[in-house]
Amino acid sequence: MLRNRRRPGAWLLAAVVLVVVLVLYDADRTGVGDPKAAPSATPSATLPGTAAPAPTTAAPSPSASPSPPAPPGTGGPSPSASACTSPGACGYPDANSTGPRIALERHDTGNMSVKKDGTVIKGWDIRGSLDIYANDVTIIDSRITSTNWWGVNLRPGFSGLKVLHTTITAVPGKGPDNGGVNYAVSNMGGSSIEVGWCDISVFGNALSMGQGNLHDNYVHDLVAFRNQGGEWQHIDAVISGGGNKGRLTIRHNTLLNATPVDKGATAAVGLFADTGVVSSVVVEDNWLAGGAYALYGGGPGATGIQVTGNVFSTQYHPASGAYGPVTAWNAGGAGNVWKDNRMSDGRPVEPAS
Numbered sequence: 001m002l003r004n005r006r007r008p009g010a011w012l013l014a015a016v017v018l019v020v021v022l023v024l025y026d027a028d029r030t031g032v033g034d035p036k037a038a039p040s041a042t043p044s045a046t047l048p049g050t051a052a053p054a055p056t057t058a059a060p061s062p063s064a065s066p067s068p069p070a071p072p073g074t075g076g077p078s079p080s081a082s083a084c085t086s087p088g089a090c091g092y093p094d095a096n097s098t099g100p101r102i103a104l105e106r107h108d109t110g111n112m113s114v115k116k117d118g119t120v121i122k123g124w125d126i127r128g129s130l131d132i133y134a135n136d137v138t139i140i141d142s143r144i145t146s147t148n149w150w151g152v153n154l155r156p157g158f159s160g161l162k163v164l165h166t167t168i169t170a171v172p173g174k175g176p177d178n179g180g181v182n183y184a185v186s187n188m189g190g191s192s193i194e195v196g197w198c199d200i201s202v203f204g205n206a207l208s209m210g211q212g213n214l215h216d217n218y219v220h221d222l223v224a225f226r227n228q229g230g231e232w233q234h235i236d237a238v239i240s241g242g243g244n245k246g247r248l249t250i251r252h253n254t255l256l257n258a259t260p261v262d263k264g265a266t267a268a269v270g271l272f273a274d275t276g277v278v279s280s281v282v283v284e285d286n287w288l289a290g291g292a293y294a295l296y297g298g299g300p301g302a303t304g305i306q307v308t309g310n311v312f313s314t315q316y317h318p319a320s321g322a323y324g325p326v327t328a329w330n331a332g333g334a335g336n337v338w339k340d341n342r343m344s345d346g347r348p349v350e351p352a353s
Helices: 002-030
Strands: 107-116 120-122 124-132 138-140 143-146 150-154 162-164 168-170 182-185 194-196 201-202 205-208 210-213 219-224 233-240 248-251 254-257 265-271 279-284 287-289 293-297 301-309 326-327 335-338
Touching: 107 120, 120 124, 124 182, 143 150, 162 210, 168 182, 194 233, 201 205, 205 219, 233 254, 254 265, 287 293, 293 301
Parallel strands: 107 124, 120 138, 124 143, 124 150, 138 162, 143 168, 150 182, 162 194, 168 201, 182 205, 194 210, 201 219, 205 233, 210 248, 219 254, 233 265, 248 279, 254 287, 265 293, 279 301, 293 326, 301 335
Antiparallel strands: none
16 A cells, blocks of 8 residues: 555656646746847837837948048049139129219210329219329229220329229220220339229220230120231230239139130130239139130249139130130249139149140
8 A cells, every 4th residue: 555655646747747747848938047049139119209229230241331532632522512603602702892882964975085193083984995194093983985005094104093883895896996995994104003893895805905904894795896907806804915114913704705715705804914024923713714825824934823722614615715715824933823613513623744
């Protein structure tokens, strides 16, 4: 009887041992309780107001490392980053920012000489031209329509002329040079002239002087003509023949020369050593377009020529001028500076070496 009573207890113990073995076997097969087991692929929920954990990313292999940046000077911004579409849109003078600001009264002066120092001509609509034989003359808020060689001319020995906020134009075919007209403002002397905020058109060599302060002007629609010699007159928005006795400053103007090359186009700014060496000229922050070249830089002997911050527009030619933006630049001249000049599409401009 005792042996029979012990047998159920033994069977019970054996059953318990078997259950434990089966549990341990199943745990080993599924990885439960194993710290090296992979996590479940089922995403866990994120509590409201808490940020989801950042996903784990694999470290890049050495072959995936980015290339080092290009050295300075080998690249640059795309042309569109600094492109200009038109003078007015880019802050340069145009018809809206130049010319008279007041109502005008008509004066049929003909070719009038001014001989009184300190004369002020304001609010005149002049049919004629002004020849200045006096000091400190001011022409302001006026309009001049000329059929003479010039619109305004300063004679030698006189100084202090100012031409401001004035429209200066001419009647094509009615001028003395075989129908042509030559100079909107001419400086025949050795003193400086200030020309500012003027709207200038038609004249062949619109602003002609060796020294002066030309700023904020709009020069446009120059008209080609054959001169008395039967040749096409050279056409320039600004021209200097060299041998100047003072500084010529050309700053923040719109200077356009749409004349075809085969009809005399020369430059938007022409610095020529016709009567002497070109020196002491500042060409700064202008909008230049057209001519054979947009800028003639003075030639081999030129010194003290500073050309900085100008926009060479492609509105007439892809290279600004028919043959390029600049020629006759003397890179080795004392005091010559070429800096920060660009095309209207943003490309930098450098003179040919």
